[in-house]
Amino acid sequence: MTANNLTGRIPPGIWSLEKLLFLFLSANKLTGEVVVDGVFGALNLLVIHLAENPKLGGPIPEGFGLLQNLGDLSLHSSNFSGKIPPSIGRLRSLRRISLDNNSLTGILPSELGQHSPELWYISVSDNELTGPIPKGLCDNGKLEMFVAGNNRLNGSIPKSLVGCTTLTHLQLGNNTLSGRIM
Numbered sequence: 001m002t003a004n005n006l007t008g009r010i011p012p013g014i015w016s017l018e019k020l021l022f023l024f025l026s027a028n029k030l031t032g033e034v035v036v037d038g039v040f041g042a043l044n045l046l047v048i049h050l051a052e053n054p055k056l057g058g059p060i061p062e063g064f065g066l067l068q069n070l071g072d073l074s075l076h077s078s079n080f081s082g083k084i085p086p087s088i089g090r091l092r093s094l095r096r097i098s099l100d101n102n103s104l105t106g107i108l109p110s111e112l113g114q115h116s117p118e119l120w121y122i123s124v125s126d127n128e129l130t131g132p133i134p135k136g137l138c139d140n141g142k143l144e145m146f147v148a149g150n151n152r153l154n155g156s157i158p159k160s161l162v163g164c165t166t167l168t169h170l171q172l173g174n175n176t177l178s179g180r181i182m
């Protein structure tokens, strides 16, 4: 259902469909907040694409942090706000996460990278994120891309990121990082 001029809200009941594996709703004209009705039952989701819906947002549902099979979470260029649920940092199947170009605040989940053996792509630029760059982003030895410019990240760049040999794209411009790069 990508790029279909879909309008209106995402029906809250969609998040209780136990057999739902893929949700491709990027590049539509969806509106309102992403609301979960009751218990989050769509626990088998592998892919969530809600990107490029400029009027779709609200907080990222906490339920996304329960999805142990989720490999691809793509929410960029929409209107998501609030904090990134810390549980997102513990998703063991996560390979790719793109949250760039929203209005997210708070910190990057401190455990991001440590529990996701296949995580290679992290894009969180153009938000209002604060706090440190998590130390374990490259712990799995797979990270290729970390794009986090245009935020308010502070502290120093972790040694483990500087020494990340798999990294091919690193973008940290326009933050308030400090200290020396070692």
Ligand SMILES: *[C@@H]1O[C@H](CO)[C@@H](O)[C@H](O)[C@H]1NC(C)=O
Residues within 6 Å of the ligand: 054, 055, 056, 057, 058, 079, 081
């Ligand atoms: C984006 O979300 C904020 C609330 O977080 C809301 O006030 C604003 O109207 C939304 N913008 C659009 C274009 O929907």
Ligand SMILES: *[C@@H]1O[C@H](CO)[C@@H](O)[C@H](O)[C@H]1NC(C)=O
Residues within 6 Å of the ligand: 053, 054, 055, 077, 078, 079, 101
């Ligand atoms: C950011 O998202 C808005 C829609 O919310 C879009 O119009 C704009 O092109 C995006 N900017 C970038 C740099 O992707």
Ligand SMILES: *[C@@H]1O[C@H](CO)[C@@H](O)[C@H](O)[C@H]1NC(C)=O
Residues within 6 Å of the ligand: 126, 127, 128, 149, 150, 151, 152, 174
């Ligand atoms: C730097 O990042 C902040 C926070 O996202 C943003 O408000 C500001 O517009 C950015 N500045 C430039 C020059 O892009």
Ligand SMILES: *[C@@H]1O[C@H](CO)[C@@H](O)[C@H](O)[C@H]1NC(C)=O
Residues within 6 Å of the ligand: 130, 131, 154, 155, 156
């Ligand atoms: C980073 O910013 C937060 C407030 O956003 C502050 O509490 C913290 O002390 C800062 N850390 C560093 C290392 O500058």
